[in-house]
Amino acid sequence: MNREIYRVDENNVLLLPFGQLLAHDISGLPNDLVSDENGNAIDCCLTENKIKKYTQCQIVLVNLPDDPVYGVYNKTCTPIFRSLTSRNYSCPLYPTTFINDNSHFIDASEVYGSNENYAKHLRVMEGGRLKFSVSNNGQMFCPFLTNQNKESTRNNNIHIEYDTGDPSNGNQNLGITAMQTLFLRFHNYIAFKLSSLNPFWSDEIIYQESRKIVIGTIQRIAYEDFLPIIIGDDFQEIYGLNEANIYDPTINPSTSLEFSSAASRVLHAIIPVEFNFMNKDYEIENSIKITDWTTKSDLIPLGDNFDKLLKGFIETPGRMVQPSYNFYISNYMFPVPNNPQYTGRDLLAIDIARGRDVGLQPYNKIRHFCGYPLAKNFEDLVDLIHIKDIIKLKNNYYSVNDIDLMVGILLEKHSDGAIVGPTARCIIADAFYRYKVGDRFFYDVQGQPGSFTEDQLKMIKKITLGHVICATTNVDHVQKDIFKTIDHNLFPTFKMKCDDEFDLNFKAWKKVNDHTEL
Ligand code: HEM
Numbered sequence: 001m002n003r004e005i006y007r008v009d010e011n012n013v014l015l016l017p018f019g020q021l022l023a024h025d026i027s028g029l030p031n032d033l034v035s036d037e038n039g040n041a042i043d044c045c046l047t048e049n050k051i052k053k054y055t056q057c058q059i060v061l062v063n064l065p066d067d068p069v070y071g072v073y074n075k076t077c078t079p080i081f082r083s084l085t086s087r088n089y090s091c092p093l094y095p096t097t098f099i100n101d102n103s104h105f106i107d108a109s110e111v112y113g114s115n116e117n118y119a120k121h122l123r124v125m126e127g128g129r130l131k132f133s134v135s136n137n138g139q140m141f142c143p144f145l146t147n148q149n150k151e152s153t154r155n156n157n158i159h160i161e162y163d164t165g166d167p168s169n170g171n172q173n174l175g176i177t178a179m180q181t182l183f184l185r186f187h188n189y190i191a192f193k194l195s196s197l198n199p200f201w202s203d204e205i206i207y208q209e210s211r212k213i214v215i216g217t218i219q220r221i222a223y224e225d226f227l228p229i230i231i232g233d234d235f236q237e238i239y240g241l242n243e244a245n246i247y248d249p250t251i252n253p254s255t256s257l258e259f260s261s262a263a264s265r266v267l268h269a270i271i272p273v274e275f276n277f278m279n280k281d282y283e284i285e286n287s288i289k290i291t292d293w294t295t296k297s298d299l300i301p302l303g304d305n306f307d308k309l310l311k312g313f314i315e316t317p318g319r320m321v322q323p324s325y326n327f328y329i330s331n332y333m334f335p336v337p338n339n340p341q342y343t344g345r346d347l348l349a350i351d352i353a354r355g356r357d358v359g360l361q362p363y364n365k366i367r368h369f370c371g372y373p374l375a376k377n378f379e380d381l382v383d384l385i386h387i388k389d390i391i392k393l394k395n396n397y398y399s400v401n402d403i404d405l406m407v408g409i410l411l412e413k414h415s416d417g418a419i420v421g422p423t424a425r426c427i428i429a430d431a432f433y434r435y436k437v438g439d440r441f442f443y444d445v446q447g448q449p450g451s452f453t454e455d456q457l458k459m460i461k462k463i464t465l466g467h468v469i470c471a472t473t474n475v476d477h478v479q480k481d482i483f484k485t486i487d488h489n490l491f492p493t494f495k496m497k498c499d500d501e502f503d504l505n506f507k508a509w510k511k512v513n514d515h516t517e518l
């Protein structure tokens with residue numbers, strides 16, 4: 001039985017995996033399993049470990065005995081781990097810095113890796129291509145790692161893990177794995193096109209040029225198709241995010257923890273209960289519930305599943321952002337099959353705990369930072385939060401200054417044209433502004449070494465996620481507004497055939513002189 005009744009959105013499910021891909025481009029806080037002196041995994045839920053013994057056990061979640069879900073399983077503790085910090089050897093005292101495993105820039109690090117060694121490891125070193133595995137029916141996937149080669153960190157029931165630029169998250173669920181696959185294929189597709197146009201190019205030139213195009217494509221989709229849905233067209237304009245990009249070396253392009261550990265996670269609310277596998281006739285052939293699909297990465301290369309999964313993303317209406325996550329993700333995330341003891345987790349509880357782990361300022365301070373009055377009491381929150389929610393806050397927090405950032409921004413009324421409220425919108429816009437203006441290699445920056453030519457830029461600006469899907473899968477129709485649900489019966493003309501409309505031409509990369517180096 002589906003325990004979840006939720007409002008659906010005009011946006012489709014595809015917004016979710018693309019959003020997650022982007023989220024893990026800019027951040028990945030390592031919070032590894034804790035081991036003892038002998039390297040054995042430690043159970044943070046054992047009484048003696050719960051609070052003091054191991055620093056990383058300090059944020060275990062204590063579940064109350066009357067918890068409607070965990071109470072039934074007599075599960076009084078959920079083991080989660082503190083994020084790792086970096087050592088600071090300098091003299092003056094600085095606040096603790098949290099390690100980010102992924103490069104902060106939006107640079108497709110989830111496809112190429114965040115350091116040179118890993119980037120090399122992912123390459124074939126021939127024809128500019130990335131390594132890949134081939135399924136039984138000849139389709140390309142991220143390289144398969146079997147459990148014999150690499151032990152699954154999450155669940156030893158997974159038969160395949162994929163080698164991606166973001167090893168910690170690329171295997172987390174079918175959605176993100178599908179996006180990793182899509183962009184791996186897109187890289188190799190471009191590499192093939194460029195090497196056909198310029199047969200004299202070396203592996204290195206083809207790899208770097210293809211990589212630049214993939215990064216440019218992800219950046220363009222992020223700013224022109226994805227972000228306006230999240231923060232609203234008007235706000236994006238007012239914030240200066242649509243202006244011609246002039247690199248400013250004084251802008252810090254690092255990921256802020258307010259963004260990665262709170263504002264971006266508001267989009268966890270759009271995680272649906274199920275993913276649908278849909279065939280060419282728009283029939284749902286199979287649906288996988290959240291409690292299952294986080295552990296089913298081996299489903300993707302079977303038969304036509306990959307195409308059907310993408311079709312399902314495009315055609316299924318998404319979940320609306322609302323102040324709660326779906327029932328399954330907030331109770332049963334990452335279950336361990338065949339384990340008689342219930343072990344699911346609560347993503348929302350983890351998000352709140354993570355905010356405390358990394359020391360986020362409370363909601364009241366951040367909303368003030370975003371230009372709203374500092375609330376002196378709960379009632380002052382009424383400008384941004386509905387009165388019925390203020391009452392709930394009052395029942396759960398002692399002071400208005402205690403409200404967790406994650407909780408406050410989830411409860412804010414959505415801003416006009418946006419799917420988040422004013423404080424989340426402000427943090428998200430700030431992050432995207434800095435990723436763009438502070439990035440010397442952002443795709444539309446001109447006059448830097450390696451900047452695209454005018455013709456190349458024109459071409460990049462045309463590439464939508466629809467083009468990427470058409471170029472790399474057997475999905476046959478996509479819509480121009482790729483993140484909107486379009487009813488193919490009511491609006492058949494909004495759907496375009498991949499063959500006709502989504503051709504990609506890379507002639508702007510053709511070098512006339514065989515000796516020209518890029
Ligand atoms: C099926 C979909 C998703 C699942 C199952 C999922 C699950 C998770 C989990 C388990 C974490 C780590 C929590 C922690 O220990 O702190 C996480 C972190 C995060 N998620 Fe999601 N997520 C999903 C989709 C998304 C989406 C759509 C976004 C945003 C657009 C997003 C943004 C983030 C961010 C920014 C982090 C923090 C990354 C870091 O700094 O480590 N996630 N997510």
Ligand SMILES: [Ca+2]
Pocket residue numbers: 025026102103104105106107108109110
């Ligand atoms: Ca990155």
